[in-house]
Amino acid sequence: MEDEISFENNEVNVQSLPQIEQLKLVAISSKHRMANLGINILLILLALIIALFVHIQSFMPISSNAVKTVPIICGILALIFLGKTIFGFFSDKRKFYALRSQDLSYISGLIFKKTVTQPILRIQHVELKRGPIDRKLGLAKIQVFSAGGATHTFEIPGLEVDTAESIRQFILDHKDVVHHG
DSSP, X not given: OOOOOOOOOOOOOGGGSOOGGGSOOEEOOHHHHHHHHXXXXXHXXXXXXXXXHHHXXXXXXXXXXXXXXXXXXXXXXXXXXXXXXXXXXXXXXXXXXXXXXXXXXXXXXXXXXXXXXXXXXXXXXXXXXXXXXXXXXXXXXXXXXETTOSSOSEEEEEEEXXXXXXXXXXXXXXXXXXXXX
């Protein structure tokens, strides 16, 4: 007689599950927020300088419609960049991560809050990225890739380099212990 396989599908008490509010959230570096603010202010100034240049230059003939239209377009772009700058400044204040022994979470969003949690065992690989501004400020971002995806599952920007390297190494070491332990 064959052994019967027992199948269980017990109910889970939702109130007993860990709550996301209990995560010990760590904010991204304020240097990241200030760098984004600086870049956006430079873009605003660039749009305004172009508008001023087109308006006052005299060496290249421009139709009167263009002289009137280009500053308006550049002004609109400057307003868009200003809105993006203000939104980005406040949304960067709402970016957090949490690393636990079994998972890595990233929480972001000013208007719409987004929480992504990736079990460490499901992480295929993790990359540490640093652009020129990140290198200058001593920052890095971590991109987390899960199995089966061509692009990263999520990215945690604005980490101090030492912190980013430590998180990356923790994930790599943890995966190695679990797979060989």
